[in-house]
Amino acid sequence: MTQQLKALCLWISLMGCSSYSLAAEPVLAQQAAATDEDNTDNLLLTQEIPVESIQRFVQIYALVKENYVDEKPDDQLFEQAIRGLVGGLDKYSRYLSAEDYKQLLQYTEGDLASVDFDLQYDKSRHQWYIQGLRGSADSLKLGLANGMLVYKLDNQELKGLNPEQVRNILYGSVGTVLNVQTSPSSPAITVVRNKKIEIEISQTLLKNQVLVIKVPVFQQETANEIKNILEEYARNKQKINVVLFDLRNNPGGLLSAAVETADLFLNNGVIVSTKSRSEGSQTFQALPNKEFKDLKLGILINHRSASAAEVFTAALKDHSRAWVMGEKSYGKGVVQKLFPLPNGAAIQMTVSHYFTPNGSMIDGIGIEPNEKIPLAADVKDSQYIDNVTESLLKHQTPNE
Known part of the structure; x- marks a missing residue:
């Protein structure tokens, strides 16, 4: 040797x-x-x-x-x-x-991000192509280029998708990766979501008195923001029949934020537990809280609702506190840590798994909705929300 x-x-x-x-x-x-x-x-x-x-x-x-x-x-x-x-x-x-x-390290955990390019639709060829790549972009170094056609993102074919659907695939938690395939025969190129996207929680009170709160990602102030929204409606004595949390395409974010948000609506019991070989086990318990105990709740998820969004959903579902609708969630129930190395590099590694209050593992399994309501390709999102909220109003969610 x-x-x-x-x-x-x-x-x-x-x-x-x-x-x-x-x-x-x-x-x-x-x-x-x-x-x-x-x-x-x-x-x-x-x-x-x-x-x-x-x-x-x-x-x-x-x-x-x-x-x-x-x-x-x-x-x-x-x-x-x-x-x-x-x-x-x-x-x-x-x-x-x-x-x-x-x-x-320039980002905060829980930030929403996209890749370093945009996608534009070519109506004549009925295909999506890359644009917006600059000279220093990481994707250029990996072999992508402006004008290059994109066949699949994360193994999902783009043909027939609308701009919102494509954008939802591009967006994810900061530091996560996206697989880009430019043709049916080409290998996938892995790019990192490293361009921060600023999206705030939005609220809409529909005519049927359903308050829809869209949560794009769980961040440090998410629980306080939701609490403030609900208290504002209470102060103004506006009638709310039910609150629907729209967590579609929510990639997760901060576990602590999901726990704090779930704690707003639970009076006791386990919110989530984690199990780890090196970190030990942890259990997060709900604290006594009756401020919103009479508020009827619903949660809307899809196959891109992941991680902290699944923790929040499972906590309220397992405690029969919210009626969950939509599609089965993604199934990412892991805790990750960064291990810095002496040469300035690092390893991002899974160290724990999330478990629901009922003891079910989330990773690789996902959360099944109480009521499956898939979004048909020919249905506008506004009509879909109307259908979901009408179905939610028909269901009497038991409170604690």
Whole structure:
């Protein structure tokens, strides 16, 4: 074995332990302090190293290094290996380069974001194409370009979708990824949602006295904003038959915000629990609160309602506090942490799972609505909301 491969074995051994020594508190807006090298050396002595697996990796590395048609530098091969290791854990965990991590730290957890390009519809070709890419855009470096046609986003074909539907696919939680496929035969290109989108909670009181509150994402002030909206209607003595929370296309946001919002409408009991191998288990309980106990509630979800939106929905559904309508939710019930690395990069990794008050796992399963009401392609959104609210009014939701 050459000196280079011996050094590689040692490097991989160190990498096998680095996730222990470099673990940090969950951060998105601030960087955790790095752990010193002495801790890494001490952990290296106490952690079992899978020698046979490392040797097998070194053999494959040597084969690639010597025989691949194009010469690849060591740094590039190492980074590919790291990306494969982390990215293969689940569809949410990933390796962040120093540039990606630095960019992510500019945001606050719970921000809504889009990718660094827009999509325009070409009526003559009945296809969507990329526009708005600038010279420094990350997507340009990945091979995308202005004028390039887009066939699928996240494995969903764009043909036949309206602008709002396409926009809903583009939007998501900051730092999440979007898979872009430019033709049926081309491989998907993974881009990061890194362009912040400012969208506020909106409210509409319909003629049937249903108050529709649209929550695009759960942020730090979401619970207070909703509380203020409801108290304003109470002060003005405006009649409200029912409140409908529209959580369609809500990618989640802050777990704490979802818990605080659910706590407005629950008087006791579990809101959500988390289970983790390294973090331990946590249970979030509702505090006594009767301010809105007589308010009838409904929740509207679809297949893009995820994470914190699912936590809020499951809490009110399991406690029979709200009638849930629409489509089954996405099924993302994970807690992630950022693990900063000494070279300025970071690992974004799943460390916990969410569980509903009834003990059901959310991740990979989603939340089933009490009443399925799919949105037909030929139905306008305003008409769909009318249909949903009329159905909600017919249902008598039991209160606690």
